[in-house]
Structures are given as C-alpha cells and as structure tokens.
Amino acid sequence: MPNGGRYPIRLGLVDEAEAEAFKSRVAQLETARDTGHPWNRELAFWVANLADELHDKLAKGKLVEPRSADTLGVLWSVFFATKAGKKRGTRSVIERAGKDLLAFFGKDRSARSITPRDADAWEVWMIEDRKLGKATRGKNARVVKEMWRMVRRDGVVDSEPFDHLSGATPANPKRKQFVDRPTIERVMEACPGLRWRLILALTRFGGLRCPSELAALHFSDINWERKRFVVNARKTEHFDHGGVRVVPLFPELEPYLVDAFEAADPGDDAVLPDITPETNLGTQLERIIKRAGIAPWPATFNNLRASRITELLDEYPIKAVTTWMGNSPKTALDHYAMVREEHYEKAVQKAVQEAVQHGDILGRTEIHGVGASDAKTLEKHDESASMGLHALSDVSSPIARVGFEPTLARF
Numbered sequence: 001m002p003n004g005g006r007y008p009i010r011l012g013l014v015d016e017a018e019a020e021a022f023k024s025r026v027a028q029l030e031t032a033r034d035t036g037h038p039w040n041r042e043l044a045f046w047v048a049n050l051a052d053e054l055h056d057k058l059a060k061g062k063l064v065e066p067r068s069a070d071t072l073g074v075l076w077s078v079f080f081a082t083k084a085g086k087k088r089g090t091r092s093v094i095e096r097a098g099k100d101l102l103a104f105f106g107k108d109r110s111a112r113s114i115t116p117r118d119a120d121a122w123e124v125w126m127i128e129d130r131k132l133g134k135a136t137r138g139k140n141a142r143v144v145k146e147m148w149r150m151v152r153r154d155g156v157v158d159s160e161p162f163d164h165l166s167g168a169t170p171a172n173p174k175r176k177q178f179v180d181r182p183t184i185e186r187v188m189e190a191c192p193g194l195r196w197r198l199i200l201a202l203t204r205f206g207g208l209r210c211p212s213e214l215a216a217l218h219f220s221d222i223n224w225e226r227k228r229f230v231v232n233a234r235k236t237e238h239f240d241h242g243g244v245r246v247v248p249l250f251p252e253l254e255p256y257l258v259d260a261f262e263a264a265d266p267g268d269d270a271v272l273p274d275i276t277p278e279t280n281l282g283t284q285l286e287r288i289i290k291r292a293g294i295a296p297w298p299a300t301f302n303n304l305r306a307s308r309i310t311e312l313l314d315e316y317p318i319k320a321v322t323t324w325m326g327n328s329p330k331t332a333l334d335h336y337a338m339v340r341e342e343h344y345e346k347a348v349q350k351a352v353q354e355a356v357q358h359g360d361i362l363g364r365t366e367i368h369g370v371g372a373s374d375a376k377t378l379e380k381h382d383e384s385a386s387m388g389l390h391a392l393s394d395v396s397s398p399i400a401r402v403g404f405e406p407t408l409a410r411f
Contacts, residue, residue: 094143116164123141177297
C-alpha cells in the first residue's frame with residue numbers, strides 16, 4: 001500500500017510457478033507506482049488481459065486504476081505503455097499529445113462520451129489557449145487518432161470522434177532559408193577547430209541528419225577508393241532498407257573527413273566519438289554563427305541539410321538525390337527543396353536568350369512588317385532584347401516588381 005501498509009491479494013488454488021509469476025508482476029506494478037515510470041509493453045498487456053476479479057484486487061491495492069474501463073486516464077496509460085520501445089524523441093512527442101489530451105478533457109472523462117464537437121473544442125483550445133502551431137497540433141491529433149483506433153479495436157468505444165482532425169505536419173516556408181556557400185565558409189572560419197568544421201561539412205555538404213547520423217558514422221563506413229560511404233539512419237531504420245543508405249563522398253566533404261581520419265587516435269573508428277543521438281549542438285552552433293558576424297538562421301541544422309538537398313536536386317535526378325539523402329521524393333519537395341533567386345535569374349536568362357535567337361530567325365524575314373535584313377533594324381532588335389534582359393534581372397524595374405514571392409518548395 002502507498003501508506004506503508006500491506007494489502008493481501010489471494011489467488012486461490014494456483015501452482016507455485018504461477019504464483020511466483022504473479023508476484024513478479026505485482027512487484028513491477030509497485031515499482032512503476034512508486035517511481036512514476038510508465039508500464040512497459042509486456043506489463044501493460046498483462047494488466048489488460050487480467051480477469052476482472054484479479055484486476056479489482058490490484059485496484060484495491062492501488063496498483064492499477066479501477067476498471068470502470070473507459071476513462072481517458074486509463075486508456076492513455078495502456079496506449080502509452082505500448083510505445084515503450086520507441087525512441088526517446090518519438091516518446092516525447094507522444095507524451096506531449098497525451099498531456100494536452102488529458103489537460104483538456106481530464107483523466108476521468110469517459111471515452112464513450114466524447115463527440116466530434118468535443119474534438120473540435122479541443123483543437124480550438126490548442127490554438128487559443130495553448131498557442132500551439134499547426135505542426136504541433138497535427139502531431140497531437142495524429143497520436144490521439146492512433147490511440148482511438150486501438151481503443152476501438154479493443155471494443156471500448158464504437159466511434160472515432162477525432163478522425164476528422166488533420167494529422168498532417170505541414171512544412172513551414174517561413175522557416176526555410178538557403179545557406180549559400182559563402183555563408184557556410186564564413187561560419188567554418190569561425191569554428192573553434194576541426195571537430196566543428198567536420199560537423200558543418202557533414203551536414204551542409206553531406207546532407208546528414210544531425211546529431212543522429214553523425215553519431216552513427218564510422219571511418220570503417222567510408223570506402224575511400226570508390227568515393228562513397230554508408231550512413232545508418234535511426235529515423236528510417238523501420239523501413240525495408242533498415243535505415244542504411246550509401247552516399248557519394250562529395251568533393252566538398254572529402255577533405256574534412258580525411259583531416260579527421262588523420263587526426264584520430266590509432267584504433268578509433270567513430271568519426272565523432274563524443275556525439276550521441278541526444279547531443280544538443282544547436283546552441284553552440286548559434287554562438288559560432290554569431291561569432292562569424294552572421295544572424296543565425298532558423299532550424300539551423302535542418303536548413304543546412306535542406307540547402308544541400310536543394311543543390312543536389314538542381315544537378316541530379318530526384319531518385320538519386322532521395323536515395324542518397326534517405327527520404328521520399330514527396331518529403332524532399334515538401335520539406336527540404338527551396339526555390340532560390342538563382343532559379344529566377346537562370347529562367348529569365350534562358351527565356352531572353354531564346355527570344356533573341358527567335359528574333360534572329362524572324363529577322364531574316366520580317367519583324368513587325370519591317371525588313372529585318374537591314375543591319376540597323378537587327379541592331380535595334382538586339383539592343384531591345386538586351387534591355388529586356390536587364391529589366392527582368394533588375395529588381396528595381398517595373399517588370400521585376402510584377403513578380404511574386406515563391407511559397408511552394410517545388411520545382
């Protein structure tokens with residue numbers, strides 16, 4: 001008992017092995033109750049499948065919640081316990097969704113009583129009271145809908161009131177910023193040493209996720225002769241490929257890896273041995289960026305990876321890029337690829353060049369009814385085309401001001 005007393009739980013006629021197994025489970029429940037730790041998946045399933053009589057005995061001993069069965073608090077505890085094997089970051093996202101769900105409805109609210117209008121009210125509360133962004137609300141909705149599917153499958157409820165809420169995590173174009181080569185070179189010059197230059201090179205030139213893919217990188221993963229290396233991605237290890245992909249040893253990246261290899265102690269295989277998947281590098285990177293005299297950009301490491309993906313998409317087929325970078329074409333286009341100023345300039349230059357060439361062809365016959373074979377007419381025509389190129393590339397010109405601000409990261 002929580003107050004120090006003891007509450008006997010009588011099992012009736014059972015064999016010794018069964019009694020010992022039950023005793024072990026009770027000890028796990030006591031530990032979870034006293035420490036506040038969630039049940040693991042195996043324990044949660046064991047509790048869920050207990051006969052009502054035994055479950056009531058455990059409830060009287062304050063080891064489990066009473067099986068009035070359909071309260072959100074109980075259902076959430078069972079659902080969260082099934083996520084014990086997930087990565088820490090994933091579990092934190094799930095835990096946050098549960099806190100927001102229970103904070104609004106209360107842990108004693110019957111799941112059967114919740115309607116689609118209640119779900120709408122929860123979403124309004126997340127917007128107006130919690131001030132959550134669209135992406136966070138989408139994650140919360142996605143988690144709760146997954147929980148509800150489990151609860152409905154188990155026969156506790158027969159409806160899905162949250163089903164109409166969007167579980168999408170939209171890209172935020174306002175947080176996208178292309179980090180060009182001069183900028184990253186200035187930041188590298190401000191780095192305190194080889195370690196930080198390598199971190200930036202792996203993320204900006206190699207497109208690796210930081211810190212998880214940096215932590216998993218070893219020198220034995222690099223094939224120096226064939227100019228490629230293996231990346232082990234925790235984020236995608238649940239896919240068929242197991243999260244393993246092969247990335248070219250890009251010329252911009254290779255010198256930094258060579259320097260790190262030569263500086264490593266004999267026998268050391270980890271490229272960055274002091275980095276773990278939980279290491280926080282963002283705060284120090286912001287200090288380095290400021291030291292370089294540059295205003296920190298949003299989503300610092302993610303935009304380094306996005307900048308590399310954007311560059312590669314300009315040069316290589318999307319299938320190759322997404323294979324190297326470890327994401328789907330849709331994810332690459334929606335969340336990483338950016339439209340740069342250079343794309344507009346290149347499009348305008350190409351359009352004007354084609355117009356000039358087309359004009360030359362027309363000039364051999366007639367332009368606006370004037371004999372274009374005349375040298376002066378051709379000269380004026382070429383001059384007009386040149387002026388058109390200048391007007392389209394000059395942001396102060398009326399023609400340029402008619403342009404639009406790109407918001408979709410698509411090509």
